[in-house]
Amino acid sequence: MAAARTARKVPADKYDERRTQLAESALLTLGELGYARSSLREIANNSEFSHGVVHYYFADKLELIIYCVRYYKARCVTRYDAVVAESSTPEQLIDAFAAKLVETIVDEAPMHRLWYDLRTQSMFEEGLREAVLMIDQTLEEMIWRVVARYSALSGREVLTGPDAVYGLLDGVFQRALLGHLTDRPGALDDLRDQVRSLLPLLLVTGK
Template sequence: MTDLRMTKVQKHARNREMLTAAAQSVLLQKGFAKTSLREIAAAAEAPLGTLHYYFNDKSELMVSAFRAHQKEFIEGIRRIAAGPGTVPEKCRKVAASWSEKLTLNSSAYRIWYDLGNQALFEPDLRPVVREMEGFQVAALTELVQSGEGLGHQTTLRIRDYYLPMLGGLFHRFLQRSIFGDPVDPEQQERAFVEVLDLLLMELDGVSAR
């Protein structure tokens, strides 16, 4: 008979996920600066001491919430990258996916920028920002490479040029949505496609040399 009882490790992981989801909900509504551990505990319907048992402080909770959201986002890119179609077709699928996510749930991305801003003042948050940036670069690399792997210099270009461009678009469309300005989903998608097309054109130029 299968043992339906959860192990301590499974229970610990489940409880951290539950608290992370509650933290994500409150952080998205109020931001890091205005969120208290007591509010997160109330959202999770858990004693405040439970938060302190599973997380050292609010910063660790924010990192956990950020990682959970980033993991889903990056896995979405990788699923498309591993799927059928040419590289340009996959890039367009990714652009369409990003536009859809921003249109349906733009506020879910506020935590990215909140964490990045907070990391300017809290050194303990900087490693996770670098870590997730590395995952984003790796996912974009998987998306745009065909057959042969990309060289180190091209990967640096993705990190230092194209990733900031895409991040800037996310920030701009997120800001417009939150401020109540009308945002055309097709405009969002075209903007992402244009940046990815620039990257593909650069890669074509490199491969032709």
Template sequence: MRQTEKRENRRIEIADHAIRCFAEHGYAETSLRDIAEAAEINLGQLHYYFESKTDLILCTIRRYKTRFVGRLVDAMEQEGATKNRITSFIDLLIVAATRDAKIHRLWYDLRAQALFNPNLRAATSEIERDLENATSILLHLQQPEASRGTIHQTFLLLDAHFFNALQMTLSGEDPEGKRFRRTMRHLLVVAIPNVKK
């Protein structure tokens, strides 16, 4: 295996340790020392793979969000009835808002931090565009002529409901996402007349 490939694989291993630390304690409360301990390396080794905490969190969140967006897109591009594809999309959102709530909580933490850190802002904007593009695919299943403005408004609406679902999960009010599922079904299936039930 080439040296560059080995280095990249090690970066990914460290990023996977980092996501758990960041997800549990938040960006501000997680130190590079915490991550080095979780990855069982020293700080010098950590700095060999990542120049800074910002470099590490950018790698970490891009890796997780890219996989998440990929799963959403795959669900919508599968063969079958539109309703089934939308149901698969909703199922993925439920898992994200319940089982993976702490990881997605980190996403909102970073979006807040990005208001103060331009390096984070560039990355979060890129990921937001990917999420909005996934919303575009979803909406075009239902409304092929949907405008850019409608897509953006739908993205903001879904984002707000997802954030609320995280709050409900983490507070213990809706740990299984039942309320969130009802909301998503109403928004994405019941309220859309051209989705065959």
């Protein structure tokens, strides 16, 4: 309680800035160790911050992890907006979307691994559920923007709704991520091919 009262005396912008710095540092450890193996002390040991500082800004591991994942996903939910804005043909959009999916797996595999870990943990950890459901919704909306643009460029309606589209593409993405993490040959090439095959199937067949 004393720490909480002291924290409130820190100017809000400085307080939030330090929490963001801690989140950026913690994400590296969380991405490597996962939810179950990470503790506030372990996160502190792998960062420039002491355990006392981490605990000063976050009451427990759950609060820190929720903040970290919200922070990370807030940065990435606009990842495909350039694909939507810059594509002028259906084929161009498919190629750009597939390339961006592969790029994010290569560049940010630990963060994606952490996300899927937390989404699974939320089935058992009630404290995670609200944040996970909120983030899942924003990701669904992100994917729907891509598919809606593809539909408009193709001049055909989408066969199903955003939740089904997200579920399908998320499953393909997760499988490719696992293949990449386990060094399965061709995992990323398969992802490109599957996206090129699946997107046309999401649209009503032309007459």
